[in-house]
Amino acid sequence: MASLTPGISAALFTFLWIFVLTEKDYQQITVKTGDDVTLQCLDPRGGDIELLEWRRQDLKEDIFVCRHGKNDCSTSHPSFKNRVELRDPEMKDRNVSVILKNITINDTGTYECRVRNSNTEPPPQLISTINLTVVNSGPKVRRSEGGGDKDPGNNDEDHRGHSGLVKVLLVSNMLLVGVIFIIFIKRKWCLREASEVPPPDEEADQEPR
Numbered sequence: 001m002a003s004l005t006p007g008i009s010a011a012l013f014t015f016l017w018i019f020v021l022t023e024k025d026y027q028q029i030t031v032k033t034g035d036d037v038t039l040q041c042l043d044p045r046g047g048d049i050e051l052l053e054w055r056r057q058d059l060k061e062d063i064f065v066c067r068h069g070k071n072d073c074s075t076s077h078p079s080f081k082n083r084v085e086l087r088d089p090e091m092k093d094r095n096v097s098v099i100l101k102n103i104t105i106n107d108t109g110t111y112e113c114r115v116r117n118s119n120t121e122p123p124p125q126l127i128s129t130i131n132l133t134v135v136n137s138g139p140k141v142r143r144s145e146g147g148g149d150k151d152p153g154n155n156d157e158d159h160r161g162h163s164g165l166v167k168v169l170l171v172s173n174m175l176l177v178g179v180i181f182i183i184f185i186k187r188k189w190c191l192r193e194a195s196e197v198p199p200p201d202e203e204a205d206q207e208p209r
Contacts (some may be wrong), residue, residue, distance in 0.1 A: 025076030025128040032137040036101045038087055039111055041128040043094040052096050054084070056109045063111075064098055079106065096127075109133045 031037045043049065047048060054064040054075075064084040065072040075084050080100075087097040096115060100107065110131050114124035144182050 016145060026048050027128065027130045028133075029104050029130060030135060031134045032135055033103055033105060034137050036099055037103055037132065038097055038099050039113070039128075039130050041095075041099045041113035041115075043096055043115045043117065043127055045115075045117060046093075047117035049091060049094070049096065049115060049117050051116040051122075051124050053112075053114040053124050055112050055114070057112065059111055066096075103134050105134050105136070107158055109182070195196060 025041070027040060039054065041054075049069050052066040053060045053062050054066075061077045062072070063077045063080040066086070069085065072088060073086065075081050083101045084098050085101075087099050088095045096113065110129065112126055113128040113130075115127050116122055116124040136165070154163060181190055
């Protein structure tokens with residue numbers, strides 16, 4: 001059985017890396033100033049939660065930290081003081097989502113949920129990434145089916161739908177790139193093998209007389 005060429009090995013590694021990347025939950029949310037928003041994070045692994053860290057990529061301090069499970073939670077960054085809390089204080093079903101209250105324009109950024117549990121080694125592992133965009137609030141102009149005003153700002157179903165669409169498009173694009181890369185490598189490999197085969201005239205010349 002022929003061994004894998006460096007090109008095929010690189011292609012397989014690319015596919016494995018794609019699956020590793022897509023395992024991490026990625027969400028994209030748009031909300032209005034003054035709203036409350038839930039930053040979703042579910043830890044699918046087993047073990048007791050020993051450390052939960054919520055951070056924003058552009059800030060040095062964590063915005064919310066829970067040590068030893070739910071018993072010791074605090075807000076580190078001053079601009080998030082008294083504005084962040086666990087969605088489920090009991091962390092049932094390993095739900096470590098948080099609610100960010102009274103959103104401001106300055107809350108725009110990329111948030112990360114990191115968890116260390118009793119089955120993993122430090123540091124805490126990235127579980128969820130959320131790209132939060134905050135826009136200025138406007139008048140309620142959209143009408144619901146019942147005739148009342150409907151606020152289009154903080155709709156969890158819309159958020160989940162948008163997040164799912166983004167993930168599907170991301171995975172599809174990465175898989176397409178991976179397939180094209182494998183086809184290119186395979187074609188290049190076949191052409192190289194074909195170039196190494198001597199033409200019939202040369203083979204005849206090499207036969208002993």
